[in-house]
Amino acid sequence: QLQLQESGSGLVKPSQTLSLTCAVSGGSISSGGYSWSWIRQPPGKGLEWIGYIYHSGSTYYNPSLKSRVTISVDRSKNQFSLKLSSVTAADTAVYYCARFPVSLGYWYFDLWGRGTLVTVSS
């Protein structure tokens, strides 16, 4: 059974770059033609879509974050990653990775990681 697990620094200083990785286990990240996404949730607030990487490698980002976000895939390690630059306290959130079968024509998130809290503070 496919599982997703986020990892990365839990504390990032303001103006620095947040880096997270989502490890895919129980199957290959390259099989099935799936796309992979990041979503975040500030403490006590709602969900915000960050972006996704298509199975072909094309990326699509939330316009409000586009200038600061990079999502990439490392197929040899069966994982995908998120980088968010120039962070501020407003970027403090639980970050989720999720499977997004958009390349198969489905616009929903059908499998989620457990999430990881990232705090931006000096």
Place this chain on the structure above:
Amino acid sequence: QSALTQPASVSGSPGQSITISCTGTSSDVGSYNLVSWYQQHPGKAPKLMIYEVSKRPSGVSNRFSGSKSGNTASLTISGLQAEDEADYYCCSYAGSSSVVFGGGTKLTVL
């Protein structure tokens, strides 16, 4: 790209039915049958409950149903149970290969 509008909270007694609304615009909810709903219990990851407005993934109870009229999508939970108490989020395709979430609704089972 503004968040979809959901009521902050709804409540109901066990056995009753409740409906959560999700209002968007003609650029998102109103133009595409690509609305999904997620259930989130405290400290847990969201779980897909409904996709493409009214379809249920395998394993989701048929007490959960979805619909859409114009720019507003709705999630209805019938036969309310204590385990349904959670936060619920809608999500819609918003054009230009993007998606947008609703602000979330806290469901309290009285």
